[in-house]
Amino acid sequence: MTRQEIFDKLMEILAAAEGSDEIVKSCTESSRLRADLGLNSVNILYMVIAIEEAFGIYFDDVGVNAFETVGDTVDYIEGKLS
Amino acid sequence: MNGSTRKPKLFSFKNFFHDFVRVTGAPVVLWFRPKRIYTTEKARIIPKGGLLLIANHTDFADPVYMMLGVWQRRQYFLVSEELMDSRHGRLFKACRCIRIDRDNPGVSTFREITERLKSGECVSMFPEGKIAADSSKPSPFKSGAVLMAIRSGVPIIPMYIEKKKSAFGRLRIVIGESVDVRAMYGERPTFAQIDAATKLLFEREQSLSGWLSE
DSSP states (O other): OOHHHHHHHHHHHHHHHHTSSHHHHTOOTTOBTTTTTOOOHHHHHHHHHHHHHHHTOOOOSOBGGGOOBHHHHHHHHHHHHO | OOTTSOOOOSOOGGGHHHHHHHHHTHHHHHHHOOEEEESSSGGGOOOSSSEEEEEOOOSTTHHHHHHHHTTTSOEEEEEEHHHHTSTTHHHHHHTTOEEEOSSSOBHHHHHHHHHHHHTTOEEEEOTTOSOOSSTTSOOOOOTHHHHHHHHHTOOEEEEEEOOOOSSSSOOEEEEOOOBOHHHHHOSSOOHHHHHHHHHHHHHHHHHHHHTTOO
C-alpha cells in the first residue's frame, strides 16, 4: 500500500467519524490533529481503533499524544504495514 | 442489551485480595453504608454482565461509596498513574485497578478496559476526570466513558454521591436507570454523537443530584 493510499484511507476514516467531508477538505499531512482538525484525546483514540480495524494492524502501547499531525499517523501505519 | 458479555465467576483466585478487603471491611461497611435512592424500580436492577458505573467525584472516599452503593458487583476502578506509583499503589494493583495516564491515555489502557467489560466485569470511573473544585454540582464529563461503553456494548449506570456532611453520618447515593449508548448511537457513532451521549449522561447526573434536594 502506497503512502498516498494510506493517507486517503485515513481521510475516509476521519470523514466517517466526523459525519461529513468538511474535516478532510483542507487536510494535509502537516495538519495538526488537535489544533487544525479540532480532535480531542477521545477522538484520537477512536480514530486509532478505526485504523486498527480498517488496516488490520495492532497499535503498540502508544499514548494519544504520540500523534501530533496527520503525517505522524500515516508514518506509524506505514511502519506497521511494512 | 449486554447479551454478548459473559457472567463473571463468583470466586476466582486472582480476585482473592479484592474479596478479602470486601469481607474484612464488612463492620465498617455496615456502619458507614450509604442510603441508596433509586430513581425508578428499573434502576434497582443491576445488570449481571459487563457494566460501566459512573459517578460524580468530590472526595477521595468516593470509590468506597461506589462499592457500597452497588455492593452486588465487584468493581474495578481507573486509577491515575500518580496514585498507582504512590505508596498505596500496591493496594490498587492488588485490587486489580486499571492504570490510566490522564494526560496521555494509551491505546493499551483503552483495550484493557474494553476487554474487561466484554468479559463481564464491572468497571467504575469518574467521567469528570478528577475531584471537582466545586463539589456542589458535577463538572462537565469527558467522553471516554461513552467510547468505552459503545465499543464494549455494555450499559452505563449513573450514580450521584452526596457530599459528606458529618464524619460519622451516613450519606446518600442516588442510582439512576442504566443507559445503553450503543443502542442509541450504534457501534460506529460519529464524534458529534459521542459528544451528544456524553452530554446526555451529564444531564442525567445533574438530574440525579436534584433528587437530594427534594
